[in-house]
Amino acid sequence: MTRQSIEHCCQTAKERYAEFGVDVGKALESLAATSISLHCWQGDDVGGFEAPDAQLGGGGIAVTGSFPGKARTIEELRRDLSMAYSLIPGRRRLNLHSSYGDFGGRRVERDEFAPEHFRSWIDWARDKGLGLDFNATLFSHVKADSGYTLASPDENIRAFWIEHVKRCRAIAAHMGKELGKPCVHNLWIPDGAKDETVNRLAHRKHLQNSLDEIYEVKYSPDHLKDSVECKLFGIGSESFVAGSHEFYLLWAQKNGVMVCLDMGHFHPTESVADKVSALLLFFDEILLHVSRGVRWDSDHVVTLGDELRALMLEITRADALGRINIALDFFDASINRVGAWITGARAAQKALLYALLEPTDKLRAMERDGDLFGRLALLEEMKTMPFGAVWEYFCQTQNVPGHSDWMREIYDYEKKVLKLRT
Ligand code: RNT
Ligand code: ZN
Numbered sequence: 001m002t003r004q005s006i007e008h009c010c011q012t013a014k015e016r017y018a019e020f021g022v023d024v025g026k027a028l029e030s031l032a033a034t035s036i037s038l039h040c041w042q043g044d045d046v047g048g049f050e051a052p053d054a055q056l057g058g059g060g061i062a063v064t065g066s067f068p069g070k071a072r073t074i075e076e077l078r079r080d081l082s083m084a085y086s087l088i089p090g091r092r093r094l095n096l097h098s099s100y101g102d103f104g105g106r107r108v109e110r111d112e113f114a115p116e117h118f119r120s121w122i123d124w125a126r127d128k129g130l131g132l133d134f135n136a137t138l139f140s141h142v143k144a145d146s147g148y149t150l151a152s153p154d155e156n157i158r159a160f161w162i163e164h165v166k167r168c169r170a171i172a173a174h175m176g177k178e179l180g181k182p183c184v185h186n187l188w189i190p191d192g193a194k195d196e197t198v199n200r201l202a203h204r205k206h207l208q209n210s211l212d213e214i215y216e217v218k219y220s221p222d223h224l225k226d227s228v229e230c231k232l233f234g235i236g237s238e239s240f241v242a243g244s245h246e247f248y249l250l251w252a253q254k255n256g257v258m259v260c261l262d263m264g265h266f267h268p269t270e271s272v273a274d275k276v277s278a279l280l281l282f283f284d285e286i287l288l289h290v291s292r293g294v295r296w297d298s299d300h301v302v303t304l305g306d307e308l309r310a311l312m313l314e315i316t317r318a319d320a321l322g323r324i325n326i327a328l329d330f331f332d333a334s335i336n337r338v339g340a341w342i343t344g345a346r347a348a349q350k351a352l353l354y355a356l357l358e359p360t361d362k363l364r365a366m367e368r369d370g371d372l373f374g375r376l377a378l379l380e381e382m383k384t385m386p387f388g389a390v391w392e393y394f395c396q397t398q399n400v401p402g403h404s405d406w407m408r409e410i411y412d413y414e415k416k417v418l419k420l421r422t
Contacts, residue, residue, distance in 0.1 A: 001403075003396065010393035013386040020359035020378075027356035028394055030321060035091035036348055037133045037184070037327035040100050042341050043080045044071040045333045048099030048137070051107050061139065061190070061299070062235060065334025069418025074102055076421070078124060083413055084341040085128065087406040089398035090349055093131040095184075095327050096121060098168050099140070110141065111163040115174040122178050131181040133327060136168035138189045150210035151191040151203040151242035158210055161189075165214045169224065176223035184287055184325050186260050188229040192237025203242045208251060215255055225325070227287040228252050229260035232267065234297065253282055262289035262329055263307065264297035273310035280320055289329035290348045299330045302344035304351055312355035326352075336418065339410040353394065354387055 014024040045063040071077035085092055101117035125132045138149040138161055149161040169185050176183035230245040252259045263272050279286055292300040315324050332340050366375040392402040
């Protein structure tokens with residue numbers, strides 16, 4: 001498509017949306033102002049750069065597939081990320097796990113991680129104009145082998161991980177300060193058990209105490225935003241997960257910390273979208289892990305599906321875009337990893353654009369007036385509006401190729417870069 005035809009199609013779309021009172025220009029402004037945090041771990045199957053290489057394990061996160069081209073070094077990962085960013089429109093951030101530090105080939109224990117190990121990432125992010133987000137890493141480690149970290153009955157194990165998370169929050173605050181944009185530090189722990197667990201209360205009490213100690217240290221909200229992420233179950237933690245939704249919801253609310261809603265961390269028929277309007281009444285901000293579970297928390301590449309659209313719609317309907325932190329969380333090693341990143345990020349943005357183009361005022365009026373047929377019919381009609389034309393135009397204004405053009409660049413990168421990594 002030529003520039004002109006993209007503009008022409010968007011102009012026609014604008015007129016159609018205007019019939020429903022939707023201002024396309026305003027929707028595009030909001031989309032351009034919303035940042036998506038790209039997770040570093042899609043690039044190397046959650047491997048990280050600690051020496052010697054840690055094995056992924058614990059808590060039921062698993063990557064499947066062996067597509068060639070996995071990033072083996074920080075340089076390769078940065079190159080792949082740069083490629084991905086060049087094909088994702090709008091504002092972007094980078095979400096780092098602490099195991100991705102620049103340790104210079106040396107063995108640095110997790111309770112010794114410090115800002116200096118992330119200096120080169122901060123410089124890189126600054127150079128690219130990216131904000132940084134951060135995560136403590138409490139899996140793929142011998143001290144997590146029992147299945148418990150912060151909720152462990154072993155005081156030494158707990159102390160080790162408490163120190164790790166404390167340091168990670170300090171690193172995150174440092175990143176936020178250095179880059180002049182608050183850094184979101186998210187905490188997910190694998191703690192749980194495969195089978196019937198009798199002393200659930202004790203594990204949760206340990207977790208509560210660990211969190212109380214960790215978050216006692218306060219940082220400026222201009223530098224750091226904290227969040228905690230619950231989970232329903234994982235492989236090897238089918239019967240019990242200490243950090244459940246209820247546990248974290250209550251702890252976080254009491255302690256002024258955000259909760260992270262991962263789209264794969266609830267019962268498959270439970271609507272994550274429906275949680276938004278409840279949480280917004282009790283929390284200033286929310287973190288989302290945009291993911292796609294297929295039958296379970298499978299972390300498939302995000303696509304533009306009903307659940308994702310419903311989630312974005314709940315955010316825009318609540319006029320809460322400014323209170324939501326959007327991060328991606330999936331890992332697929334069975335397809336081109338860079339292509340996977342871009343597909344997922346663009347799907348999240350498309351879902352948001354779809355939501356921003358909803359004639360919410362009109363729908364609300366129908367609902368208020370009892371026109372429930374009209375509400376349903378209009379919601380249905382919106383699904384076939386020329387939303388793709390607006391998306392193409394958005395990509396063009398952001399100097400990022402639309403539709404199939406970006407796929408060609410990925411095939412090319414695969415041939416010239418990824419396939420050579422053996
Ligand atoms: C695991 C959580 C968590 C991780 C990352 C790698 O189930 O979703 O967010 O995916 O920390
Ligand atoms: Zn997650």
